[in-house]
Amino acid sequence: MELRTLRYFVAVAEELHFGRAAARLHMSQPPLSRAIRGLEADLGAVLLHRSASGVSLTPAGTALLDEARALLGRAERLRVRVAVAAGASTVTVGILGDGTDRGATRLAAVYRRRHPDVEIRVRETDLTDPTCGLRAGLVDVALTRGPFDETGLTVRELRADPVGAVLRADDPLARRDRLSMADLAGRRWFQFPDGVDPLWRSYWNGGEPREGPVVRAVQECLQAVLWNGTVGMAPLGHTPPEELTVVPLTDMAPSRVVVAWRTGDTNPLVRSLVRLAVTVYRG
Amino acid sequence: MELRTLRYFVAVAEELHFGRAAARLHMSQPPLSRAIRGLEADLGAVLLHRSASGVSLTPAGTALLDEARALLGRAERLRVRVAVAAGASTVTVGILGDGTDRGATRLAAVYRRRHPDVEIRVRETDLTDPTCGLRAGLVDVALTRGPFDETGLTVRELRADPVGAVLRADDPLARRDRLSMADLAGRRWFQFPDGVDPLWRSYWNGGEPREGPVVRAVQECLQAVLWNGTVGMAPLGHTPPEELTVVPLTDMAPSRVVVAWRTGDTNPLVRSLVRLAVTVYRG
DNA sequence: TGGCGGCGATACCGTGCGGGTATCGTCGCC
DNA sequence: GGCGACGATACCCGCACGGTATCGCCGCCA
Missing domain, CATH: 1.10.10.10 (Winged helix-like DNA-binding domain superfamily/Winged helix DNA-binding domain)
Structure with missing residues (x-):
């Protein structure tokens, strides 16, 4: 045994x-x-x-x-x-500020109660770095979304959210109960700035290059759709502002909510946090 | 880990x-x-x-x-x-009635406190079966002494007691502070009955066949020495009756106190008892 | 100071066990 | 009665764990 x-x-x-x-x-x-x-x-x-x-x-x-x-x-x-006892008593968690995930705060709370002698710091990042600064060492664990370049990182899936198209409520397509990418051909999409992870950019563009306003955070995405009549993708499951609608997309791979850490990170606090994340998200 | x-x-x-x-x-x-x-x-x-x-x-x-x-x-x-939970809730411990070992009762007490829902039975046996009926299934664990035939059994040493010659206090050799086997050549020794484990018989005879009265238990051994002027061996460390003396023997292998169980016994209660025995005797 | 002994680390080797894929046996269930 | 689902079995492979032999280092003593 x-x-x-x-x-x-x-x-x-x-x-x-x-x-x-x-x-x-x-x-x-x-x-x-x-x-x-x-x-x-x-x-x-x-x-x-x-x-x-x-x-x-x-x-x-x-x-x-x-x-x-x-x-x-x-x-x-x-x-x-x-x-x-060996001296490593703080761990930093990066969370992606995508506004959809309440699990991170619950996780932090559970971890604090279970390990009161560990200081757990939370650092929220905008949408331009899905790794939350994991590679740069700004955080030890990232609670974030895929897809992104995983080289040097280890990633464990916590959940998979289907995604939908974000549209103005008065958009002709907004009344449909589902859409495919073909329905959105030729539309403007909001863009992430140059230099962000190509996999990530490409995914949220629906897999092909598009034109549109550059955004860095959730509120900017929403504003871009409202003001410029562009579209974009977002995970389902959170309620958008009244003037916007999210219509499920049938032919897009779901967005994976993941926990990630540096491959080979020996810090046991990291491992324990990851394990707890898996169980908290499962239960 | x-x-x-x-x-x-x-x-x-x-x-x-x-x-x-x-x-x-x-x-x-x-x-x-x-x-x-x-x-x-x-x-x-x-x-x-x-x-x-x-x-x-x-x-x-x-x-x-x-x-x-x-x-x-x-x-x-x-x-x-x-x-x-699986239903196996009793374990039987055999202890050799050699009168020298207080560890067995301490062990039983510790085990009872740690596992209150396990019924632990103790069965004391005389000196004619050093395995305490282990092979016959009369007990599950034996707290006993070596040496004996170990085939089919697994044995773990708990302690090793030097042995001495048991003599009447008025015996000419009783004043010596140590003896060798040569000093006892030709003396009568108490005997175990026919049919007991040959290794065991031979050891307590000092390695060679002897003449003398047949005994089955500690008190009989002592009486044999007192009444018949025979000698015998006993582990050091317990105080003999006033009329007897135990003089250390320099050229006899010490007697091993051991815990034994049937090889391949799958009962976890047995394993846990054995482990506890080892730690109790070590501490 | 140099030889020696004690002890933990290292090098290297063989085997068993924990992992894999392919397939079977045996149930329910259309 | 055929099929699909699912756990068990058969078989294979690589690695990790256990072994022996040896090294490196330090302390001790003549």
């Missing part, structure tokens, strides 16, 4: 489905099945009922789920305690 | 010596060094100061020792909880 095995079990017990649990663990299903069987042998108890109608927990499995969660939580706290 | 790694660290941190820690972990020193270095890299903190004058803990190491002990304790409890 190792911590890794327990993480496996928790995933299976929460998903009640080997395939989904394997996907969540970024591995394939057979080794996961084996690992759980091994755990059962090790503990000398049947943890799961496997039937055609699905997977369910035995009493022993229920007990283990409870205990394993507690143990893994303590293991995480251990990492942070050691890091604090 | 895995539980195994943390066990390694605890061993090193307690011994403050890589070689001794490796011995305690039944492994060689180089992989242990590597594992600790890996742990330091993983946690991003220096845990130990290595100098020619020895190994010492850094603040981070101190914090980790504390947290790791707690975590490993919880892991052990987890195993027991799961076993109990």
